[in-house]
Amino acid sequence: MRIAELAERSGVSAASIKWYVSEGLLPAGERTGYNQTSYDDDHLARLRLIRSLIEVGGLSVAAAKDVLAAADDPDHPFGNTLGVAQASLPRVAAPPSAESLRRVADVARRQGWTVHDGNPGLVAAAAVLDRYLALGRDDLAAVLPAYARAVELVAEADIDTISKTLDAGPATAAQTVVVGTVLGDALLAGLRRMAQESESVRRFGTGSPS
Amino acid sequence: MRIAELAERSGVSAASIKWYVSEGLLPAGERTGYNQTSYDDDHLARLRLIRSLIEVGGLSVAAAKDVLAAADDPDHPFGNTLGVAQASLPRVAAPPSAESLRRVADVARRQGWTVHDGNPGLVAAAAVLDRYLALGRDDLAAVLPAYARAVELVAEADIDTISKTLDAGPATAAQTVVVGTVLGDALLAGLRRMAQESESVRRFGTGSPS
Structure with missing residues (x-):
């Protein structure tokens, strides 16, 4: 999925997702083309875990x-x-x-x-x-x-x-x-x-x- | 006491003390002259409490x-x-x-x-x-x-x-x-x-x- 879909399904903004990647909490997505990155269900599960640790x-x-x-x-x-x-x-x-x-x-x-x-x-x-x-x-x-x-x-x-x-x-x-x-x-x-x-x-x- | 002594006795930097005052965690000291402020033991006790809540x-x-x-x-x-x-x-x-x-x-x-x-x-x-x-x-x-x-x-x-x-x-x-x-x-x-x-x-x- 694209970052917009990952953001919508996880409830985490695209900016925060990029920040978690740069900080090493979340693995980078797969580059699938110029200025385009693909994420999968593992990224979604990981984001839910990160949010749980921080917010709750x-x-x-x-x-x-x-x-x-x-x-x-x-x-x-x-x-x-x-x-x-x-x-x-x-x-x-x-x-x-x-x-x-x-x-x-x-x-x-x-x-x-x-x-x-x-x-x-x-x-x-x-x-x-x-x-x-x-x-x-x-x-x-x-x-x-x-x-x-x-x-x-x-x-x-x-x-x-x-x-x-x-x-x-x-x-x-x-x-x-x-x-x-x-x-x-x-x-x-x-x-x-x-x-x-x-x-x-x-x-x-x-x-x-x- | 002056802010330098308060900082030394509490282990909290003068900059942090000023920040806690501006944020409303610590009451302001008493102005005793131009560019000079006096703090007492209540400020010291309060600073120890603030540090405990944040650090520990x-x-x-x-x-x-x-x-x-x-x-x-x-x-x-x-x-x-x-x-x-x-x-x-x-x-x-x-x-x-x-x-x-x-x-x-x-x-x-x-x-x-x-x-x-x-x-x-x-x-x-x-x-x-x-x-x-x-x-x-x-x-x-x-x-x-x-x-x-x-x-x-x-x-x-x-x-x-x-x-x-x-x-x-x-x-x-x-x-x-x-x-x-x-x-x-x-x-x-x-x-x-x-x-x-x-x-x-x-x-x-x-x-x-x-």
Whole structure:
């Protein structure tokens, strides 16, 4: 199909499509003549994935590019789960403190988790604790044990879903990791607001404690 | 203090400080003479909060502005919890489908939650379901019941924390909502990656199912 049809079917403007190609998120179309390029259904599927990561997952274009590159890595037929996870977390500007890393690792040990030292989530979680400390709000870290129990339920469901797609081929499994990880964060954030309202109503009789 | 000292103590460049003032995230300093402005500890605290939302919470400057405006709202002494939540979720471009809204509302009802129709989390979660459908991956919605159980644990811990700061005054309580909501999403995302690695090791013997 021509770029105009690709734009119409994907809902992405021709200018954005050209930009995604130049930024390396989308493979170039096939040149079929002077000033004419042809795109296929793979381009359409890829564009839908890019839009999902950016518009619903809230990723920047740069982060979406990193996530897709990790999922495309041919050395990892099902997508490099940890690589995708790393790329989809906000980049941590400075290494977190040893104290915060130790506190998060302690929580993991108490849950009986097997997590290697370089796990990007460990670094991201420790960076949040550092920020609580810098804001003088160490008390907020009291949520850690409850959050750890919660994400255990989440991770079990996540790995269940990945397991079920192992037979569907590498493209499907990689998509599961990308979509399930990035959009899964957005799904959790949405459900969390719903549960917060409900819990606030239960305790204070109103959706807001004010 | 002068802007140079504020920049040094906050780790934010003078140019960024001026930009945050012009964008309305940070109150202007006090003019103390020709071409000279004075800032105080409130500016420093506010800058640390802004940096946390953007660098660790992964918010855009525009989203951070919305979150701070909701928390500053004088009609809501403890911050407008739902307003803050809404501002900190990625904006949903188009209204989600009635079918996805119904599916998410069904999950909430099965959990016994009290959630009003306009809850921003409900809209955000339904938008994710729509995206799963558009990508031909309706199977990913199978995680919904497990995610709902998980966020119930999260919300209980969140409201516990807010309850404990109700006596500390409106500024502290508003900060709890802002920091706890936005950085809490980042903390959950980090812990989720750790639990995913652990669950993957438990089932596949490796951190990645490839």
